[in-house]
Amino acid sequence: MKIGSPRESHEGEARVALTPDSAAQLKKLGHDCLVEAGAGMAAGITDAAYEAAGVTVLPDAAALYAAADVVAKVRPPTEAEVDLLRPGQTLISFFYPAQNTELLERAKARGATVVAMDMVPRISRAQKMDALSSMANIAGYRAVIEAGANFGRFFTGQVTAAGKVPPARVLVVGAGVAGLAAIGTATSLGAITLAFDVRPEVAEQIESMGAEFVYLDFAEQQTDGAATGGYAAPSSPEFREAQLKKFRELAPSVDIVITTALIPGRPAPKLWTEDMVAMMKPGSVIVDLAAERGGNCDLTVPDQKIVSPNGVTVVGYTDFPSRMAAQASTLYATNIRHMMTDLTPGKDGVIVHNMEDDVIRGATVTTAGEITFPPPPPKVAAIAAQKPKEKVKEPTPEERRAAEVAAFKAQTRNQVGLLAVGAVLMLGLGMVAPASFMQHFIVFVLAVFVGFQVIWNVSHSLHTPLMAVTNAISSIIILGALMQIGSGSFLVILLAALSIFMAGINIFGGFLVTRRMLAMFQKS
Numbered sequence: 169m170k171i172g173s174p175r176e177s178h179e180g181e182a183r184v185a186l187t188p189d190s191a192a193q194l195k196k197l198g199h200d201c202l203v204e205a206g207a208g209m210a211a212g213i214t215d216a217a218y219e220a221a222g223v224t225v226l227p228d229a230a231a232l233y234a235a236a237d238v239v240a241k242v243r244p245p246t247e248a249e250v251d252l253l254r255p256g257q258t259l260i261s262f263f264y265p266a267q268n269t270e271l272l273e274r275a276k277a278r279g280a281t282v283v284a285m286d287m288v289p290r291i292s293r294a295q296k297m298d299a300l301s302s303m304a305n306i307a308g309y310r311a312v313i314e315a316g317a318n319f320g321r322f323f324t325g326q327v328t329a330a331g332k333v334p335p336a337r338v339l340v341v342g343a344g345v346a347g348l349a350a351i352g353t354a355t356s357l358g359a360i361t362l363a364f365d366v367r368p369e370v371a372e373q374i375e376s377m378g379a380e381f382v383y384l385d386f387a388e389q390q391t392d393g394a395a396t397g398g399y400a401a402p403s404s405p406e407f408r409e410a411q412l413k414k415f416r417e418l419a420p421s422v423d424i425v426i427t428t429a430l431i432p433g434r435p436a437p438k439l440w441t442e443d444m445v446a447m448m449k450p451g452s453v454i455v456d457l458a459a460e461r462g463g464n465c466d467l468t469v470p471d472q473k474i475v476s477p478n479g480v481t482v483v484g485y486t487d488f489p490s491r492m493a494a495q496a497s498t499l500y501a502t503n504i505r506h507m508m509t510d511l512t513p514g515k516d517g518v519i520v521h522n523m524e525d526d527v528i529r530g531a532t533v534t535t536a537g538e539i540t541f542p543p544p545p546p547k548v549a550a551i552a553a554q555k556p557k558e559k560v561k562e563p564t565p566e567e568r569r570a571a572e573v574a575a576f577k578a579q580t581r582n583q584v585g586l587l588a589v590g591a592v593l594m595l596g597l598g599m600v601a602p603a604s605f606m607q608h609f610i611v612f613v614l615a616v617f618v619g620f621q622v623i624w625n626v627s628h629s630l631h632t633p634l635m636a637v638t639n640a641i642s643s644i645i646i647l648g649a650l651m652q653i654g655s656g657s658f659l660v661i662l663l664a665a666l667s668i669f670m671a672g673i674n675i676f677g678g679f680l681v682t683r684r685m686l687a688m689f690q691k692s
Contacts, residue, residue, distance in 0.1 A: 169519055170200045170201075171186070171199050171237070172201070172203065172238070173201075174204045174207060174232050174233070175229065178243040181210075182490045183211060184208040184211050185500060186203055186208075187211075187213060188220070190504065192222075194508060196515070197508060197515050198517025202226055202232055203226070204225075204231075204232045205226065208497070211497040213497070229249070233253070237257060239260070240261065241260075242262060244263050244268055245259065250278060253275065253280040254279070256279065258280065258521075260504060261283075263533060266432075272541065276539050279537050281521060281534060283507065285504070287531045287532075287543065288531045298503065304346035305346070305499075306349075306488065306489045306496050307346050307489055308348065308350040308353070309350070309352075309492075310488040310492055311346070311428075311483075312426065314488070315426065316357070318481045319336065319423065321423070323354065335359055337359065337362070338359040338360070338361045338362070338423065339362045339418055339422045340426045341364050341415075341425065342427065342430070343428075344428060347363065347428040348374075348377065350426045351374060351377050355378040362380045364382040384411065385410075419445075419447040423452050424452065425452075425453070426455045427440055427454070427456050430461060436464050440454060440456075442466040445465070445466070445476050445478070445480050450479030450480070452480045454468075454483065459471070459486050463484060465482055465484075468482055468484040469482075511528065608651070612644065615644050645667050645671045646667065649664040649668045
């Protein structure tokens with residue numbers, strides 16, 4: 169089969185569905201690759217790079233559609249592009265069939281098979297083909313970069329000679345793929361990051377990335393919100409009011425808001441209202457990743473950046489992945505290549521459109537002159553429902569005091585028991601050992617016991633090179649060596665001298681290192 173990728177006709181779109189690397193992988197499946205001249209220029213891929221990878225470069229889109237058995241592109245096709253399709257030809261692209269019903273009917277009339285990359289079911293086996301997640305990951309990262317470009321301060325807190333700079337406070341609304349990417353980027357830049365999602369099962373993911381999950385005191389947030397293929401489900405009016413109340417509490421204290429909330433087949437929910445924007449500090453930034461579907465913010469204007477009357481910048485760009493065209497093209501072309509791998513099970517260049525396959529069936533919206541959208545629900549849930557964790561009951565002061573007393577009594581019993589056993593052993597040893605040995609041995613045991621108790625009970629955060637178990641042992645060694653230095657045996661004197669020398673290095677080295685550590689906290 170011949171797989172071709174045309175130049176994107178959507179204004180400002182810089183991505184391309186075929187790269188030289190993905191073409192090399194498609195050749196291993198037995199396919200030949202075609203590309204329209206200049207298709208990859210905006211993504212930094214020249215026609216010469218395609219030709220070097222064995223891709224045939226065709227002069228225009230009409231020639232490509234006429235020659236290709238499979239057409240792979242990024243944006244949904246225009247009506248003119250659908251009219252170039254022929255019966256039996258396959259189109260693979262984003263399509264959004266719920267919003268493009270007329271386009272769907274037009275593709276059906278042409279007798280073409282349309283595989284919508286936005287309809288790939290969100291199950292584990294299909295993750296490698298999940299182009300929505302690939303693009304959302306880039307969009308979440310880029311949203312934080314755009315926010316930083318429009319924000320007049322550091323993300324991270326700093327203490328400089330010129331004064332103290334507080335860290336930025338970032339709120340991410342929605343913790344899907346884009347939201348998690350935004351959380352990771354904001355956190356890595358040093359911002360204090362808060363995140364909200366209607367699905368409580370993502371709280372652990374958010375907290376593991378160093379952000380704080382915003383909880384609502386509302387029972388609905390403790391229900392399973394992942395029943396719609398990994399997306400959040402529509403919320404009740406009561407829950408929405410609780411959300412908005414919480415956001416109004418946060419609005420005056422946050423510097424950057426990144427909204428990512430989308431529900432499949434519906435306009436973007438309005439979560440950041442005009443009055444919330446008015447509550448924010450001048451210089452704050454809102455980046456609305458749902459702008460293409462109407463936006464989560466009341467003031468969002470798709471494809472534009474505006475400034476509110478109180479000085480808040482609202483970014484409504486809809487082309488965040490395209491703003492990182494080289495990386496986005498690489499990831500999207502890889503998604504297409506994995507889809508072609510499933511469509512070519514024999515790796516012999518023959519496409520087998522198996523409608524019994526969950527992934528292929530879910531992504532196919534038209535085939536053989538029929539509309540196959542909407543697909544049946546996937547057999548495997550995207551996210552397993554989790555039972556809400558039981559809250560740990562906080563002990564009362566009386567219970568806490570009783571627990572401390574019980575722990576002290578148990579520790580005392582253990583220590584008294586160990587001392588009794590030690591005393592019995594010492595008594596037994598004293599009955600057979602000479603008196604001179606017992607004098608030294610008793611001093612040694614007491615030194616070990618006292619040194620251990622002194623060092624071990626100090627918090628590890630307060631340890632220095634002088635306050636360590638190894639230094640306690642060195643002190644014992646050096647005292648024992650000093651007592652033996654007057655021995656009449658040359659061998660004992662030599663060993664004692666070596667012991668004093670080596671233990672002294674450890675002790676005095678600890679003094680020097682500790683002195684340097686303390687000097688770091690002294691005013692010059």
